[in-house]
Amino acid sequence: MKPMELDMRNHGFTWKPARGPFRLIDEAQARSFNERGFFLVENALDRPALERTIDAIAPWEEKGEEYLRTQPNKRMFIAEADGITFTVHLVKRSWTLRQLSAAPVFADLCHDLIGRDVRLYWDQAVYKKPGYPKPFPWHQDNGYTYVEPQQYLTCWIALTDADESNGCPWVVPGSHLRGTLKHHLTELGWVCRIEDGPEATPVPAHAGDVVVFSSLTPHRTGPNLTQEVRKTYILQYAPEGARVVESDALCNAPDRQYPIVKDGNRVAPPPL
Ligand SMILES: O=C(O)CCC(=O)C(=O)O
Numbered sequence: 001m002k003p004m005e006l007d008m009r010n011h012g013f014t015w016k017p018a019r020g021p022f023r024l025i026d027e028a029q030a031r032s033f034n035e036r037g038f039f040l041v042e043n044a045l046d047r048p049a050l051e052r053t054i055d056a057i058a059p060w061e062e063k064g065e066e067y068l069r070t071q072p073n074k075r076m077f078i079a080e081a082d083g084i085t086f087t088v089h090l091v092k093r094s095w096t097l098r099q100l101s102a103a104p105v106f107a108d109l110c111h112d113l114i115g116r117d118v119r120l121y122w123d124q125a126v127y128k129k130p131g132y133p134k135p136f137p138w139h140q141d142n143g144y145t146y147v148e149p150q151q152y153l154t155c156w157i158a159l160t161d162a163d164e165s166n167g168c169p170w171v172v173p174g175s176h177l178r179g180t181l182k183h184h185l186t187e188l189g190w191v192c193r194i195e196d197g198p199e200a201t202p203v204p205a206h207a208g209d210v211v212v213f214s215s216l217t218p219h220r221t222g223p224n225l226t227q228e229v230r231k232t233y234i235l236q237y238a239p240e241g242a243r244v245v246e247s248d249a250l251c252n253a254p255d256r257q258y259p260i261v262k263d264g265n266r267v268a269p270p271p272l
Pocket of ligand 1: 128141219234
């Protein structure tokens, strides 16, 4: 396969490896993150935490789906009623989700993989509805909104079991090391790669597991061929001082991009 082109804003990128001492991850997970761009944290959320999370998302996700039904072709950008929904910025609406975003497991992942001063950057639920046949195509998260530093963290929390039958993540191990790749816009989203290629690897996860990957790890999800909704809640974290390049805005909106780790310490989320 031809080497993929870089984003024109990506000059001289070098991967900043995660180095210990670590609070949560082990050496094998650190090696996998540095060399392959991802790893799995098993059983991060127990059953009650999963139920609280799903219940907190439900009213907002349902409202969003109702709105999509009123739109031409029941679509808005990449969201589609009865297909795939993206429910964003839920930490502005739910104390349960705000607390989850700053839970020790995520704060410690931030410490281990980003550093001593880290903020929540983005949160969204992504639900794939039963029988939805379309993939969510290959992209890097930094291919959507170009942030500097390019290297931030995505935690894909499985709220339901996810495997190849219902749209678990797939990754291309090792492709994070060159920084942000060139993306082009399609009706299914921004795309940096068409073919899976032999290296593409599915990352199945049980409900409560977290697929941890870099903003630079190319990933995709497949169709949902089952009769159940595939549910994920995604939390992304960026180092203090991160900026959106287009607008030159700091990623520090106080209502949703609050500190998670400050001077190396876990921080409670601000009240709603
Ligand atoms: O969960 C999915 O199906 C895709 C979500 C995703 O890759 C993203 O939001 O960047």
